Amino acid sequence: MLKLESACEGLNLSTSKSPKASTKQRVILSKKSTNNEEIVFNQGDTQRSILSEYIFRDTVMKAFSLIALILMLCGCSAPHQDSTQAVKQFYLAWMNINTQDLDTPHDTSALMQRYVAKDLIERLALIDSLYEQEILGADYFMYVQDYDPKWIPQLRVGRAQPFLGGEKVDVQLGTGSIPLQLEVYTRWEDGRWKIYRVRDISDSYEHLIYSAGDITRAQAWSAEIAPDYEKMNK
Template sequence: MRAAMVLFACLLSACTVKPDISASDRVRAFYAAYLPTLTSSDREFPLSEMSEYVSADTLKRLDDIESIPEQDLLGSDYFAYAQDYDPSWISALTVGTSNPFLGGEVMPVWIGKENGGKLELEVFVRREADKWKIYRVRDVSDNYEHPIFNSGAITRVKSAAESGL
């Protein structure tokens, strides 16, 4: 009887566990939802959805940078490293296998670009509120990263904006 009660308790607790969505699946879901907004006229991805997939710190940094008048720190979209995006390129989205990286995971992501090419990104994710969330994106194809984590660059841009340069 005791064994049956323990077995029942184990089965009951197994029913309440939420399945863990992998980091790769979360990144794929983000880009599948995000890329079509780059092709729309309003180019707006709802903040509620953005905060579902992107770390709060990264969103705050991007918001702080965007609030600087006439800033040129971000010359293109942070998540796609593109200024314009064509709907036909969305089908090229490919998310590679994730690998452990400093307590989180990192994975290659390929998105379409002009002339049938692909842009390779490196997407870094970590756990936040029990979900994998994007906190950093690098353009591997052009070996470039937007300096959203570079306090010195942000301070220089703010200072230039405040002085009217």
């Protein structure tokens, strides 16, 4: 009898443990299922985040491209004004300065910076620093040594014409039956039209400021006689 009860107890014990084991397995399975769902959910969030970032970057790049295109079209549709007015304003100011008190030196640096190309300013300064140079014997911009105030109201400036990527403007100076005719060459520099060359077409003459040979010879001669001038200045 005792053996039978013990057997039954053993049978009951093993039977009672079985539901617990099954429950435990279901819990484990449930946990595994939940973890898998979380992994799938996290992967979905990551993919959506990457896709959103890609769309945002693509939109930004397209916007920048559109802005650049608009700016380019605006630049093409609104070209800068020709150099006629710039040349006229320079010559009016230049003659006004040079017909004032000739015994008083006048500072023309601001005017030059505004209307004259940097290369021409530097070239004129170099030539002016040489002793006994013969490259410039007169005003480079007017081809004269003396100025007449009457020239100011009689200044004539023609319409700018395209020339080698820049422009060319005809300028008439002086009074009388034979006025002085000049050709003034300009180019776009630092956001402005600036003068880089002037020719006297009345006499078919041009100062040799762009002649490398003439400048080299003038520099050599200046260096040779410089000691004599330095002694005189002491």
